[in-house]
Amino acid sequence: MIACQKDKFSIPDHITYLNCSYMSPLPNEVETAGIEGLTNKKHPWEIFPADFFNPVEEVKKLFAKLINSNDHQRIAILPSVSYGIANVIKNISPKPGQNIVLLEEQFPSNFYSWQRLADESGCTLRIIKAPDSLVNRGEKWNEELLKNIDPSTVAVSTPQTHWADGTLFDLEKIRNKTNEVGALLIIDGTQSVGAFPFDVQKIKPDALICAGYKWLLGSYAFGLGYYSEKFDKGIPIEENWINRLDSEDFQKLVHYQPQYKPAAHRFCVGENSQFIAIPMMKKALQLILDWRPENIQEYCKSITSDAIEELRNNGCWIENESYRGHHLFGVRLPENLDIESVKKNALDNNIFVSFRGNAMRIAPHLFNTKNDLERVVGLVQ
Numbered sequence: 552m553i554a555c556q557k558d559k560f561s562i563p564d565h566i567t568y569l570n571c572s573y574m575s576p577l578p579n580e581v582e583t584a585g586i587e588g589l590t591n592k593k594h595p596w597e598i599f600p601a602d603f604f605n606p607v608e609e610v611k612k613l614f615a616k617l618i619n620s621n622d623h624q625r626i627a628i629l630p631s632v633s634y635g636i637a638n639v640i641k642n643i644s645p646k647p648g649q650n651i652v653l654l655e656e657q658f659p660s661n662f663y664s665w666q667r668l669a670d671e672s673g674c675t676l677r678i679i680k681a682p683d684s685l686v687n688r689g690e691k692w693n694e695e696l697l698k699n700i701d702p703s704t705v706a707v708s709t710p711q712t713h714w715a716d717g718t719l720f721d722l723e724k725i726r727n728k729t730n731e732v733g734a735l736l737i738i739d740g741t742q743s744v745g746a747f748p749f750d751v752q753k754i755k756p757d758a759l760i761c762a763g764y765k766w767l768l769g770s771y772a773f774g775l776g777y778y779s780e781k782f783d784k785g786i787p788i789e790e791n792w793i794n795r796l797d798s799e800d801f802q803k804l805v806h807y808q809p810q811y812k813p814a815a816h817r818f819c820v821g822e823n824s825q826f827i828a829i830p831m832m833k834k835a836l837q838l839i840l841d842w843r844p845e846n847i848q849e850y851c852k853s854i855t856s857d858a859i860e861e862l863r864n865n866g867c868w869i870e871n872e873s874y875r876g877h878h879l880f881g882v883r884l885p886e887n888l889d890i891e892s893v894k895k896n897a898l899d900n901n902i903f904v905s906f907r908g909n910a911m912r913i914a915p916h917l918f919n920t921k922n923d924l925e926r927v928v929g930l931v932q
């Protein structure tokens with residue numbers, strides 16, 4: 552099994568950081584790459600036209616590899632998830648009577664644009680509530696989602712693992728059902744891609760959108776997306792020079808070019824050459840590809856399983872492991888425990904987790920150890 556990688560980060564020993572789903576710590580090598588990118592601008596005479604394109608292409612290739620796509624032209628550089636979703640929405644036109652399927656409490660960036668689309672088009676948002684009962688909750692939530700995809704469904708937009716509690720959705724089953732009814736499958740991979748395996752060739756999503764500052768270990772305001780051939784003739788939400796064909800030829804930029812670069816290039820944000828964030832993402836993706844998401848899952852499982860048993864023995868509820876990530880899961884605390892004092896206790900002891908309702912969200916990575924999880928168990932005694 553892969554070893555703990557704490558030496559690749561700068562996390563002091565008194566900090567227990569279990570909150571990667573909020574924001575990952577920056578690996579040291581990613582920090583160095585960013586500083587190099589920053590200082591390069593002191594000497595713009597050393598930045599050439601090829602530097603606007605080649606590093607971006609390398610990042611696209613690395614991300615394509617991570618999600619097992621054999622076509623890096625399908626990858627777009629995005630500033631945020633909301634931007635990536637807006638590109639999708641710009642290119643679909645539902646009619647009254649049709650529906651869009653979402654899950655309850657999805658992250659707002661994968662909700663508001665759909666809500667606007669519904670308001671403007673007269674279609675319905677079909678929001679699949681989480682089951683009230685905790686018995687086989689993940690399994691039942693998946694079943695409910697599948698049941699609600701019907702011939703009037705235009706698109707299903709779902710995470711792979713839910714941001715609030717890590718509930719895992721069976722994307723292959725969802726893809727089969729959306730294919731049966733002719734609906735799009737749009738995935739927000741922010742809380743899974745990088746730490747949980749994602750295979751574009753198996754899942755065949757129509758779009759996969761990921762913020763880069765969590766499990767992709769990159770900087771803020773930098774994300775990556777994949778758009779399938781369904782969007783090859785799509786209209787982007789903005790028109791920038793660099794996405795047009797032959798933009799490499801700086802002398803001819805005002806020979807206005809009607810054609811976009813192929814496939815998903817058209818959806819890249821303006822100024823996507825980002826001289827600081829691109830080298831950071833390149834380094835981060837190299838690290839992740841070296842580690843591999845399946846190894847990250849195995850490692851997180853190995854450091855969390857004893858603690859999960861102890862937490863359950865102490866009256867907590869945690870989803871069964873086939874319906875959650877090992878890198879992200881919710882711990883529902885016993886009713887008799889005062890959540891405010893657990894929260895305070897966590898902060899006082901430098902234990903960083905997130906709290907939602909009466910649940911605690913734990914999100915470990917390769918820099919954590921069993922000891923970090925034992926400290927969490929200590930909060931619930």
Ligand SMILES: Cc1ncc(COP(=O)(O)O)c(C=O)c1O
Pocket residue numbers: 572573630631632633634658660661710714739741742762774
């Ligand atoms: C599931 C999910 N999607 C998206 C985001 C971020 O969205 P945006 O990039 O639009 O700020 C987050 C941030 O927590 C998230 O958890």
